Amino acid sequence: MTLATSARSIDRATCEALDAADPLARFRDRFALPDGVVYLDGNSLGALPASTPAHVARVIAEEWGVGLIRSWNDAGWFDKPRALGDRIAPLIGAAPGEVVLGDSTSASLFQVAVAAARLRPGRRVIVSEAGNFPTDLYVLEAVQELLGEGAPLERRLISDAGPTLDDVLDDDVAVVVLTQVDYRTGRMLDLADVTRRVHEAGALMVWDLCHSVGAVPVDLNAADADFAIGCTYKYLNGGPGSPSFIWAAERHHDAARPAITGWHGHARPFEFGIGYEPADGITRFRVGTPQLLALAGLESSLDLWDEVDLAELREKSLRLTELFISLVDARLARWNVEVVTPRTSARRGSQVALRAEHGYPVMQALIARGVIGDFRAPDLMRFGFAPLYVSHADVWDAVDVLEHVLATEAWRDPGYARRGAVT
Ligand SMILES: Cc1ncc(COP(=O)(O)O)c(C=O)c1O
Structure with missing residues (x-):
């Protein structure tokens, strides 16, 4: 029964x-x-x-209070966004070195959507969903304005009432940005099937996994997706304001040019050169000083996630x-x-x-x-x-x-x- x-x-x-x-x-x-x-x-x-209060208290008292500036090296602060990214990777079907912690989800979406659109020069359309979480649509408006030459890139929005994804896909579409699990209704899209249809049109696929990570198994590499971002303060229990994660498929790392080119994404940040040179791999998506106290909350909750089937x-x-x-x-x-x-x-x-x-x-x-x-x-x-x-x-x-x-x-x-x- x-x-x-x-x-x-x-x-x-x-x-x-x-x-x-x-x-x-x-x-x-x-x-x-x-x-x-x-x-x-x-x-x-x-x-x-x-376990989080004691862990965060220890980071504050020992790493900050006693270690002071030395903790950038001694406590691994500088590499923390990469190290924690590697611990999120198994939850989303990513490989080690493909995930990095970023800023807010909104800011991270800007980082990757610009990078994705730049990988499809000449195409002038960004597709999303009318029912998407509004911040995604707002951020994409900025991407449209930034990358459009003369006029903003065109936006096409799909919805349950139509048009459908297949209605709007053509060879002018650069990027499709969709949230896999709808924030209102909980409806889940088939990651692999949608990605395949987007690729057939020659476009790139960016997934918002805010309501997926820690809620459902996700396999980005099996789906052959291009980029993804997601919250860590929801199902991952990182704490209010814990940073988002960014995933980029390894095949895009060398060519990707993220929106914000900050010093933590530079190839040699401590040479303090006056020109930007992107770091290798996913590190180029980093921007500036990571929110280490917020990352401490996430670090503690990932100890639980290491054990979850x-x-x-x-x-x-x-x-x-x-x-x-x-x-x-x-x-x-x-x-x-x-x-x-x-x-x-x-x-x-x-x-x-x-x-x-x-x-x-x-x-x-x-x-x-x-x-x-x-x-x-x-x-x-x-x-x-x-x-x-x-x-x-x-x-x-x-x-x-x-x-x-x-x-x-x-x-x-x-x-x-x-x-x-x-x-
Ligand atoms: C699907 C989706 N995307 C993005 C966000 C916004 O994230 P942030 O406030 O971290 O920028 C949310 C927040 O709930 C969300 O549900």
């Missing part, structure tokens, strides 16, 4: 039994989650690994999202709560979005009761299922509280309608 067919008969004890058999359950205690909280927002900001991660992620969808279907139908996330598992990342009238106050009422998700305008409640610390019993409890909030109309409390700067 699948979870879908048995949802009506599932009770909390069933979920506890699933937890008892869960090979990833041992990771839960490696996170410092507050008591009484069901945390379903790891797709926005990952939870705090229990990505096949087990995906299996649990799908179990959690399927359980959530089944329980929502079985218990919330009378309030017209609509699951907008694809029900086909191959098309789903590790989050589920629900469309509901009054979604914003409903989410605030949930948060007030310890079930933390978030809301994306105009009408979506998002629930992220980070398999390292979300349990099947959490899923049960979340739907139980949601049903209670809807049945009692607790969300009507005027306090829940007040909007913060961040939703």
Whole structure:
């Protein structure tokens, strides 16, 4: 019997039994989650690994406090963006030496999108998706202006309602920039299939993996992709503001000319020459002094990721999202709560979005009761299922509280309608 067919008969004890058999359950205690909280927002900001406070405190007290400037060499500070990149590589199907830590995801996208477009001179179109995370579209506008000669490069946006990718691909397209797992709906694109179609048109493929890395297994090299960027503060649990990563396929390293040519991407930064010469390999995508305290948080969380089997991660992620969808279907139908996330598992990342009238106050009422998700305008409640610390019993409890909030109309409390700067 699948979870879908048995949802009506599932009770909390069933979920506890699933937890008892869960090979990833041992990771839960490696996170410092507050008591009484069901945390379903790891797709926005990952939870705090229990080891991180001591690790960051040690970096501050010893590497900074005692080592002082010597830590650039003695504690490996200078190479840290490359060293941590090599530890992210196995999570995204990259080879050692292909990944480096950068700045914000937005800045890193600028770095690689410019490099990619310059590898296709003469082509005047950048393709993306209307529903892409807006920062991607905003950054691409800057790329269009920077690289267009006379007039900005043209932008073509695909969407579910059309045009499709195949509609817009032709031999004028330089670069396609897509987010693999949609930040609102959790819909997942087939990395290899999309990349192949883009290459058939002679264009290059840039992937935004913000909602993929640490959520689903990714294999960039098997897909033959060109460039990728992604957040480390979501499923990777690097901490608020931990830097993004940049991946460039090795075949592009020598020819790539990133947007920002800073001294940490120079071939010989400590010769202090007056002309820019790109470093070999992925290092040329570096810009300036890395955010070492933020990298310390990421370094600590990567200790956990070194131990994770990505096949087990995906299996649990799908179990959690399927359980959530089944329980929502079985218990919330009378309030017209609509699951907008694809029900086909191959098309789903590790989050589920629900469309509901009054979604914003409903989410605030949930948060007030310890079930933390978030809301994306105009009408979506998002629930992220980070398999390292979300349990099947959490899923049960979340739907139980949601049903209670809807049945009692607790969300009507005027306090829940007040909007913060961040939703
Ligand atoms: C798909 C996607 N891309 C980019 C970003 C923005 O990243 P940053 O704020 O690190 O620049 C986000 C943030 O949530 C995102 O979801």
